[in-house]
Amino acid sequence: MPSAPDRPIALRAAEAPPRARATGYPPDLARKVEGREKRPLGDPFGLRNFGVNLTRLAPGAASALRHAHATQDEFVYVLEGSPTLVTDAGETPLQPGMCAGFPAGTGDAHHLVNRTARDVVYLEIGDRSPGDRVTYPDDDLRAEMGADGKWRYSRKDGTPL
Template sequence: MNDQDISIAVVATQVASRTKPSNYPEPFASRMAGREKRPLGDLFGLSNFGVNLTKLLPGAGSALRHAHSKQDEFIYILHGHPMLVTDAGETQLSPGMCAGFKAGTGNAHQLLNRTGEEVHYLEVGDRSAGDSAVYPDDDLQADLLDGKWRFAHKDGSPY
């Protein structure tokens, strides 16, 4: 990306969605049906953190429940009422609410849309090199190597 490719300002809802809905291997990728991410930070050449405008259709989830070793994450609810699921339990969220997930705590989290309306939220995460993620509910672990996620079973064998 060069300076001529970088936008000054955009209408977030008009930014193209990711072409690949999920980086997870199967059988996990198909569980992300109904989730749409618009990568906003990339348009501006941001390299220290990413920003996505994410939409969850009824019944969809934000991700598998996960925790990062080095990446802090933050969400801000714009529309709808998702359920935040963490190690501490479930918390109903509403527009204007936000939540943050500090890296290294092991507190796994995800959003679930259990309502009949769409959920829209902003998600922000840093791009810390050497990050890894654990998925306590699934036979999955991930390591960020050379800017790409590498997935494996919990025993270390690759997908």
């Protein structure tokens, strides 16, 4: 099937436009991911079943709040730099060429942190299964994906944001 007229056949990942909105986190928690830039790579091609982001973390930035998905698998592949993977098991230093996967439903919360003086660049891939729920053990936050594919955030006590 040929590419749709408004979709590219191919693109340079580093030239894909950055995500228009830096984060959906509430303002009191958004500062924890300042210095993170995501360039969606699947969206320009019309991919619907999984997402791919080229993500850059400036020194001191984190990939996300430490979190665990109920129904979505995630995978990261490090291209540049040396991030630290933080999971329930502790910290693991990563290098270019290393990858990590996070199966849905395990409850093992995770994120990457750049504790170096150089940028970190990695690919993150995740499915877009509807009805996902996300827990954030270190923060007063939870998220649910609506039927429309949009995340809805609330505090752990259910107070909407």
